[in-house]
Structure formats: C-alpha cells, structure tokens
Amino acid sequence: MTSISPFRDPTAPGNPLFPRQDWDRAPWNRWTFQHVRDLLPTTKVWRGAGPASLLLADLRDIDVIPFVAEGEAHTIGSFLETSYADGFLVLHGGKIVAEHYLNGMTSHTQHLSQSVAKSVVGTVAGILIGRGVVDPAASLTHYLPELEATAYRGATVQHVLDMTSGVVFDETYTAPDSHMAQLDVASGWKNGQNPNWHKNIWDLVLSLKDLECPHGTSFRYRSIETDVLSFVLERAAATPLAELVSRELWAPMGAEEDAYFTVDAAGYALGDGGFNATLRDYARFALLHLRGGEINGRRIVPSEWIAGTRFGADPKLFGGIYQEVLPAGAYHNQFWIEDTARGVYMARGVFGQLIYIDPVADFAAVVLSSWPEFVSTTRTRTALAAVTAVREALL
Structure with missing residues (x-):
C-alpha cells in the first residue's frame, strides 16, 4: 500500500509537504525519515546481482519482557508503543527472533539512518x-x-576514524549558526540563510582552520570527521563513496534491497548521515559484525579490524557528556563502544537510530525511530535498557 503524507492534502497538487527547513524535525520526521528520496537528491547503493543473504527466523513473543529504565517500569511492547519507533529487529543465534514494523513502515521501506551511516x-x-x-x-x-x-x-586517518582530531567543529544541532547548521546547508539538507555559507561538504571541510586541542588528545563528536574519512576513501580507491559501499560491503554481504545516500550539490554522498536502507539489511550489517566480518561463509571485513574496533579504543579519551549514556564507554573506528571490557559496540544516530552488537551473546538489535528530539539521554538509556532486557531474556 502506498503511503500518503499526512501533512498535505493529496488532492491539492503543489501544496508543500511541510516547512522545507523543518523536514527532519517533529512532527514531520515521522513521515520524512521513510521518504528521504522524495525530498532530496540521492544516489543508489546497488545491492548487486547476487542472491540476498538468508535470514532465518525463530520468532519469539518478546513484547511481555519487563525492564526498568530511568526509574520507570516498562515492557518491550510498551516501549515500542511510546518510543516513536518505526522498526525493531532482534537477532540471536544468527536468527531473527523479533521483527516489528510501526508507523507505516514495511519490510521494503528504506529508513534514514542518520549517524549509523558513520x-x-x-x-x-x-x-x-x-x-x-x-x-x-x-x-x-x-x-x-x-x-x-x-x-x-598533522592529523592522521586514525584521528578522524576515532574523532580525536583537535579541529574546532560545533556539533550543536539546534543552534542556527553552528558548524552543524552549516553542514546541513552544505549537504543540501537545508536552504542557507547566510549567503556566505558553503554549498558543498568539501568546501566546508576546507574552511575549518581552528584547533581546540592537539590531535589525538581527546574525543569530540564531530560529524564532519566522517566526511573527511569518506574523502580519504574516495581518493585512495579512486571511487565515489556510494559505489565503494556497494562494491565492498552492500553487494558482498548479500543485501536484499538497494540502499541510497543523499548527495550534496557536488554529487558527494553524505557519509556522516545520509544513508538509507531497510530494517532487514541493517540487520544483515549487524550479523556481519556478529560473525566477525563473515557472512554466509564469505570473509568481507578483516577479523582483526573487527576485534580492534571492539577492544582497541582508549577510554581515557572519552569523557564528559558522553559518559552520561556510556559510563564505561569509548569511541573507535566510527563505532560507539558500550563496554570496553565486554566489547559490545554500537552504531548510533540522532532521533533514535541504533544498531547494538554483542558478539559474546551472539545478539544484535536494530532500532529505527523518529524521535521528536535530536538527542535525549532519557530515551537513549531507555532504548539500551530495552535492548539489554531482551538480550538477558534470550540467554
């Protein structure tokens, strides 16, 4: 069934879907995160010509699993009903044990991943x-x-992999004059109010002239670091990012559907947050990591790199506000590390995107959401409590 936007009269052609500057804000994001290609220029990440990797299922009723978060009692069912979730999938023992679609999402819907793209x-x-x-x-x-x-x-590739360069980049999402606001304009996501702002990501990178600390001395979350990394990959491999992701990852792992990136005015695929894919294909990405870089008997990612991502972070560089959600955490190779001892790691994005990977428990969960807030410590802690409650119930 075709989904029609609830934000316009479909019988009145030409009416705007929503305020253009607010397409990614509540309440519009409840619809737009599943329809980004209808709003912005995009480029395809081809799934390849081969068969999709098989995802076996052993479905369980997890809705009744109880948990406590932020002093309140929940069940998984109530969490899904109240958390602005759009999709929820759990893997255990290599099989799907739960798969939920909400808010009009379907198994074929590509959902914006935000910083899961990183x-x-x-x-x-x-x-x-x-x-x-x-x-x-x-x-x-x-x-x-x-x-x-x-x-x-003077910064290295590893510095941007770990977001430990000392470059000044204001990540404040709601400030109208932050670097993040400039990135929204450079990426083509928003219209610029300042005529002097850069019109593509590369030019924005070239404008960053200030240091706040020496390279390698502290973790600071800077979305632009992923774009710098993406330009390194493109230059080293002489291949555009979307084609690289298709050739090296999406097709080899046996994705079921094409994915896509948003692109800026120069045609650059937005590596820091413009990736869109289906719930099951995000689950295949998680399964690839659970299997140490292999899927269906095929080695895709070096096992040494996976192990290094899980256990190679320096937690001394990670502190401040980041420990409000991850008190024993770290950041390494574009992943959040929940627990440096256990090696649980995550892909996370604003507005409630999460891929949680625990190889010790052979467990992963994917949560796709459209929160009303960019970030929320309470919602993040609640989502992590829900995921870990499911994990413990399955062990």
Missing part, C-alpha cells in the same frame, strides 16, 4: 585498511594534500 563508512574503511589501500597511521594530507591549509594538518 559506522557503514567506518566498516568500508576497515575493508580498505585490511587490503592495504588505506593506511590508518598515514597523515590525512598524504591522501588529501589540500588539507595542509586547514586545521587537519
């Missing part, structure tokens, strides 16, 4: 690092000499 790009980086195409210890200027005139001079 972990997709990071995984492709791991593949190219394993093949020797990219050296994480090399300077960024080895691949992108243009950055010599920016604050990225």
